[in-house]
Amino acid sequence: MPELLDKSLLLVTGKGGVGRTTVAAALGLKAAGEGRRTIVCEVAEQERLPTLFGGTQAGHHERELAPGLFGISIDPERAKEEWLRYQLGSALAGLLGHSRIFQYLTAAAPGLTELVTVGKVWELAQLQRKTAKASPYDLVIVDSPATGHGVAMLRAPRTFSEVARVGPIHRQAATIHRFLTDPAATGVLTVALPEEMPVTETLELGGRLREEMGMRIDRIVVNQLLPERFSGAEAGRLESVDGRGSPAIRAALSEYRRARLQRSQLRRLRRAAEAPVTTLPFLFATDFGQRQLEALAARL
Amino acid sequence: MSAHRVLARKQVCICAGSGGVGKTTTSAAIAAGMAARGRKVVVLTIDPARRLAGSLGLPELGNEERLVPGDFGDGELWAMMLDAKRTFDQLIEWHAPDEETRDAVLGNRVYQELSNAVAGSQEYMAMEKLYELHQEGRYDLLVLDTPPSRNALDFLDAPRRLSSFIDSRSFQLFTVPGRLGLRVLGRGTGLVFSAMQRATGINLLQDLSEFFRSFSGMAEGFRERADRVNALLADSRTAFLLVTSPDAAAVDEAIFFHHRLLDTGLPFAGAVVNRVNPLAAADGSGDGEVAELLGDVLGRKVLRNLEDYRLLAARDRDSVKRLRSTLGRKPMICVPELDDDVHDLAGLERMNEYLFGEGT
Numbered sequence: 001m002p003e004l005l006d007k008s009l010l011l012v013t014g015k016g017g018v019g020r021t022t023v024a025a026a027l028g029l030k031a032a033g034e035g036r037r038t039i040v041c042e043v044a045e046q047e048r049l050p051t052l053f054g055g056t057q058a059g060h061h062e063r064e065l066a067p068g069l070f071g072i073s074i075d076p077e078r079a080k081e082e083w084l085r086y087q088l089g090s091a092l093a094g095l096l097g098h099s100r101i102f103q104y105l106t107a108a109a110p111g112l113t114e115l116v117t118v119g120k121v122w123e124l125a126q127l128q129r130k131t132a133k134a135s136p137y138d139l140v141i142v143d144s145p146a147t148g149h150g151v152a153m154l155r156a157p158r159t160f161s162e163v164a165r166v167g168p169i170h171r172q173a174a175t176i177h178r179f180l181t182d183p184a185a186t187g188v189l190t191v192a193l194p195e196e197m198p199v200t201e202t203l204e205l206g207g208r209l210r211e212e213m214g215m216r217i218d219r220i221v222v223n224q225l226l227p228e229r230f231s232g233a234e235a236g237r238l239e240s241v242d243g244r245g246s247p248a249i250r251a252a253l254s255e256y257r258r259a260r261l262q263r264s265q266l267r268r269l270r271r272a273a274e275a276p277v278t279t280l281p282f283l284f285a286t287d288f289g290q291r292q293l294e295a296l297a298a299r300l
Numbered sequence: 301m302s303a304h305r306v307l308a309r310k311q312v313c314i315c316a317g318s319g320g321v322g323k324t325t326t327s328a329a330i331a332a333g334m335a336a337r338g339r340k341v342v343v344l345t346i347d348p349a350r351r352l353a354g355s356l357g358l359p360e361l362g363n364e365e366r367l368v369p370g371d372f373g374d375g376e377l378w379a380m381m382l383d384a385k386r387t388f389d390q391l392i393e394w395h396a397p398d399e400e401t402r403d404a405v406l407g408n409r410v411y412q413e414l415s416n417a418v419a420g421s422q423e424y425m426a427m428e429k430l431y432e433l434h435q436e437g438r439y440d441l442l443v444l445d446t447p448p449s450r451n452a453l454d455f456l457d458a459p460r461r462l463s464s465f466i467d468s469r470s471f472q473l474f475t476v477p478g479r480l481g482l483r484v485l486g487r488g489t490g491l492v493f494s495a496m497q498r499a500t501g502i503n504l505l506q507d508l509s510e511f512f513r514s515f516s517g518m519a520e521g522f523r524e525r526a527d528r529v530n531a532l533l534a535d536s537r538t539a540f541l542l543v544t545s546p547d548a549a550a551v552d553e554a555i556f557f558h559h560r561l562l563d564t565g566l567p568f569a570g571a572v573v574n575r576v577n578p579l580a581a582a583d584g585s586g587d588g589e590v591a592e593l594l595g596d597v598l599g600r601k602v603l604r605n606l607e608d609y610r611l612l613a614a615r616d617r618d619s620v621k622r623l624r625s626t627l628g629r630k631p632m633i634c635v636p637e638l639d640d641d642v643h644d645l646a647g648l649e650r651m652n653e654y655l656f657g658e659g660t
Contacts, residue, residue, distance in 0.1 A: 247580075251605055252605050252606070
């Protein structure tokens with residue numbers, strides 16, 4: 001794990017519902033705790049981090065969530081404005097910003113949202129920030145959109161650099177693409193659950209990243225692994241005992257079966273995946289906040 | 301409430317919800333359940349990750365429907381995975397007034413790069429395919445598995461966005477040959493364009509303008525079709541089903557999406573809550589006996605485990621109650637957490653004991 005936190009950009013990917021945001025936040029806490037100035041980016045109109053840290057939403061602002069740990073939910077509209085201002089200076093950018101034609105065109109141009117989003121991520125990861133008076137970060141962590149759309153986002157810079165053969169879009173998109181695919185600068189961490197479909201998708205994602213982007217998964221984190229509370233012998237006793245209809249025994253047997261099923265999926269993932277696999281425990285808790293995040297961070 | 305009753309008079313069922321709540325599995329289960337009740341059903345997914353094929357026991361899915369092997373009595377179950385690029389190409393072929401225009405669009409680099417690379421186009425193409433299949437009338441019921449809900453909102457907007465863009469002045473402008481269109485709009489526009497060229501690189505602009513120009517012959521066809529797709533979504537024979545898990549964030553999304561459906565006047569039909577902890581609130585009598593029966597060590601472990609499960613069950617009950625209270629009189633079906641993963645037809649059948657059971 002330490003080698004990943006030393007990169008400039010860490011993409012946290014994975015299927016929806018596997019706990020990507022949680023893992024991204026826990027990684028952020030760990031990196032910040034080790035003295036790195038860190039920011040976790042949420043994209044695609046998602047903003048769950050501030051709530052996890054017990055705060056209110058701040059949108060497209062870099063805001064400190066915990067000592068040394070910042071958060072932002074990237075708004076493509078704002079990212080587009082920032083990019084134009086940087087590209088053209090504020091006068092022309094203002095002109096375009098007020099032009100209805102331009103608004104229509106950029107709203108209709110497919111893939112532009114993905115491009116400016118990933119462009120903002122890139123900007124945050126630069127030592128020389130393009131945003132005025134902004135301080136650089138040691139590490140940028142991205143809570144990427146769910147698997148399929150996540151790859152579409154990563155592909156956007158190359159697509160645009162190919163469509164625009166010359167000119168500033170071509171140059172910048174190509175620079176961003178190089179940064180994303182440079183293993184020294186950018187790391188990929190995939191979150192999965194120890195279940196059939198998330199494991200299958202994780203393996204598929206590895207293939208797609210390699211084929212479509214020439215990237216590889218650096219580490220897989222398997223989230224919500226149930227403890228093995230009961231041995232096979234104990235489960236056998238529970239099955240044969242008189243009170244097996246009781247809720248207590250039903251819950252114990254359910255726990256046993258699910259934990260065993262999880263272990264077999266975990267083995268399957270470990271056998272087939274190229275990246276090393278780390279596990280995080282299932283937390284039996286009714287609410288989820290900074291304390292739980294810190295517990296997970298300690299395990300990473 | 302049973303899914304059978306919810307869908308009795310429906311021809312289209314759209315399953316929407318956030319990621320990881322079992323939407324793909326639920327879509328497949330509902331389709332299989334309706335097929336087992338004598339209907340000819342097709343389930344289509346636009347999820348770029350290929351999940352549906354696995355759970356239906358098909359080696360893979362393509363842009364054409366495939367018959368799912370299995371015993372569905374008089375019914376049939378078909379499945380397909382949408383290939384957005386292929387569907388887009390077919391649409392161009394369909395709408396192009398002549399071969400020259402067709403080739404100009406299909407050969408345009410902007411079109412080639414963007415028609416398959418982009419998340420947004422996928423949602424739009426799903427709506428297109430849904431409409432096409434509905435028009436063909438070969439199925440009694442179409443079940444659509446949508447991408448996670450924020451994107452699902454995109455797909456609701458997609459047909460409307462396209463038609464309003466085609467109506468817009470900027471589109472007209474691009475379809476006028478040469479720089480004539482720009483001159484018509486006056487000097488300010490020229491300034492905007494030179495700024496745009498500096499921001500984008502002139503080639504991109506030329507390609508775009510070429511694309512829109514060749515596209516213009518088809519614009520009317522596209523617009524009409526987008527309007528008809530919108531009409532199908534709002535039709536009373538269409539049902540939107542919200543799928544969620546008891547996870548607080550997923551329930552928030554479901555509530556958000558429910559409001560959105562009501563606001564846009566789309567036919568919301570009910571909600572499915574997956575993976576609900578099955579422990580009832582009253583479960584817990586006889587704990588003492590269990591401890592006695594099992595002896596000290598195992599007995600204590602079993603009781604401690606039960607405590608944890610009670611905690612999770614209580615959390616799930618709160619979530620379900622919160623969702624229930626926003627749904628009004630619309631049905632809600634709870635599917636308990638099953639001990640094994642649902643990833644094949646047998647698993648779908650187990651799920652359907654709840655989805656199609658009259659008891660809940």
